[in-house]
Amino acid sequence: MLYRVEGIVIRSMDYGEGNKIITVCTKTHGKVGVLVRGAKKVKSRHAAMTQLFTYGEFMYFKSGQGLGTLNQGEILESHHVLREQLHLTAYASYAAELLDRGLEEGEVGGYLFEQLHACLQALEQGKDPQITIHLYEMKILQSAGYSPELLTCVSCGRDDAPMLFSSRLGGTLCIHCQNRDPAALAISEGTLKLLRLFDRMDMRRLGNIDVKPATKVQMKQCMRSFLDVHLGLNLKSQNFLDQMDKYNI
Template sequence: MLRSVQGIVLRSMDYGEGNKIISLFTPELGKVGVMARGAKKVKSRHAAVTQLFTYGDFVFFKQKGQMGSLNSAEIIEAHHALREDLHMSAHASYLVEMTDRMLGDEEGSAYIFEQLKAGLMAIQEGKDMQIVVHLYEMKMFELAGYLPVTDACVSCGETTGMASFSPAMGGTLCTRCRYKDAVALPIGEGTYKLLKLFPRMDMRRLGAVQVKDETKNQLKACMRAYMDVHIGVQWKSRGFIEQMEKYNI
């Protein structure tokens, strides 16, 4: 069957002497593997459109249970900047790696597609990469069914006075309940406001936010710990980001 879809390239792998296999994320079909014959060749019409992060129109032939074969493609947004800047590339890679590893094959989600598309564009436009990543992580938690409780105390239901975040208990704790998790992470008012906002916020509405370093550090600690406890995946791209942070690259 011939399919015509918009898609974002999540992975691009060399195959054989001149071919590439790409993993496309599409709103209708979810993740789809597609063979792009001859795409490794410099003069190939498919060379540019099969690069990582590329957003475009793709036409491919696919039979049930088999890999697709690319017929034609047109670039909508090449995202050159995401591949040329080390920090942008690392953070954009984390977005596509989460999408690739947390969605099953042919598991479509138009909403997640729009969030990823907006996230990549936000990084390219120079918006705060850390905030973009944390907002997208929250979308992934929701998709996986592990959305943390951030609008009230996860223990007693109190809606004011949040003092800490407990990855193990699954959300925020108020001042009266923070003793229930000795290793819960302390959070300030700014961190709590963002944790509460993220589940309801659409990536397409993200503006040029200004967040204090202390708030960003608390937020990073909360989101990474929650990811490790509930998702438990060793993210290659996040590991690279952590190395850059460690050595101030």
């Protein structure tokens, strides 16, 4: 059967002498794997379609449960800037790998395609990459069914006491229940407000947000610990981002 879909390349790997296999996050068919014959050849007309972060229209033939085979394609947005600047490549690669590894094929639909597209656009437009990625992480967690509780204490239900953040228990924990998770993170009111904002905000509505460095540090701690507990992924791109932060690249 012949398919025509819009999608974004989230993974690309060499296959055999001159071919590539790409994984595409599509608007209508979830994640799909497509074989692109001859993509590694110098004069290949499909080579550009296999570049990471490329948003395009893909026409491929697929029979049964195997890979599709690309017939033709058209680039809608190349996102070449994301491949040319190291720090943007790192963040965009993390966004792509998080979707690819964090969600099964059936869990990826039009909503997540739009969130990924908006994330890549925000990175390309120069919006704060760390804030962009944390909002995107929240959307991935929500889609995977691990949305944190951020309005009340996950233990007693109070909403009128200073809050901690417990990844193990699934969200905010009031100081009266701190003994339920001694490892819960102390967070500022600003961090809690930002978490709550991200919980209800769509990636497509992200503007330029000015966030204090201390709040960014706490946001990273919260999102990292929550992802580690509930998704348990060891992502190569995440390790590279950590190295960039370590050496201030």
